[in-house]
Amino acid sequence: MPNSKIGGHYSQAYDAELQQAVDRLMQMAALTQQQLSDALAAFASGDVALAQQVKDFDRKVNSFEVDIDEHCLDILARRQPAASDLRLVLSVLKSVNDIERVGDLAKRIAKALLKGAEYGRPSQAQLDALSVMAQKVQQMLQRALEAFKQIDAQAALHVLREDKAIDDDYAQIIAHSLSSMKHDAQQIGVSLQVSNVAKALERVGDHSRNICQHAIFLARGRNVAHLSDAEVTEVVEKKP
Known part of the structure; x- marks a missing residue:
């Protein structure tokens, strides 16, 4: 469905070209989301064939x-x-x-699965x-794409704040991996x-954050890439 915030020119062809740019972007995004989902499923299950499909699929993206x-x-x-x-x-x-x-x-x-098969499988806890x-x-990426598609600065701002939880998860996983390697040399490869x-x-979380910043730039006309979260909030919530 065309976005009412895109276009509005006398030339319907021009409007269609702009809409098509966003539509194609979303089609590409859907492909990469499936690619990411398949890669995660392959790693979780040890499915080497599926992992190889993910690797080969990159050409289409x-x-x-x-x-x-x-x-x-x-x-x-x-x-x-212009504008x-x-x-x-x-x-x-x-x-x-x-x-x-x-x-x-x-x-x-x-590739982590394809190249690491010799080291064995991660534990269920990992x-x-x-x-x-x-x-x-995956939820953050989906919400970032939706905010961009709808040119919704408020939604993009909410998604930006989700990055902290992902960073916390990453820190915990790395800490656990380092501890495993320290206490058992046989766990180095798996960890x-x-x-x-x-x-x-x-x-992926960082790139989702970038997409949110692009959505805010599109909606508010302000590049927020190097602003603090507080400054981004001020840009988004400022009255036109």
């Missing part, structure tokens, strides 16, 4: 990135957008990079900790696998 970049550059060249239209195109170009990186991180999780963190990360997956999830 990269193809989407090229297609969206070309579409946005075409808009810039032909339409010479909110320009912000939309720039925000899509920035977000597509973050979404592509999520795909890369999904591939990293898959898998459970990763599962809790993964659920939070490094777990740490690598946790780091990938933490980075």
Whole structure:
């Protein structure tokens, strides 16, 4: 369904081009979300075949990135957008990079299983900790994408605040992994696998945060990338 906040020009074709940029971004995002979900399922179950599929699927995500970049550059060249239209195109170009990186991180999780099979499997406690963190990360990513799609600065602000819980989960997993390696040398390989997956999830959270910042830039016209959370809140809640 077209977003009523996008377009509004006399040229319906121009409106359609802008909407298509967002639609393609969301299609790419859906692919990377599935890629991430499959990578996590593969690691949790030890499914090497599924992990290999995740790794091979990366080409399709990269193809989407090229297609969206070309579409946005075409808009810039032909339409010479200004104001909110320009912000939309720039925000899509920035977000597509973050979404592509999520795909890369999904591939990293898959490779952690493919390259670490010789070390054995993580304990159930380790898998459970990763599962809790993964659920939070996937929810954060979904909410960030929805905030961007709806150009909803308030929703983006709420999602930004979820990053702290993910960072806390990451710190706990790393601390447990270091303790395991310290007390049992045989756990080094497995603990490094777990740490690598946790780091990938933490980075997905960071990219979700970036997408929220792009949504706020799109909605408020202010780059908030280097502002504190308090300053971002002030930007979002400031009366027009």
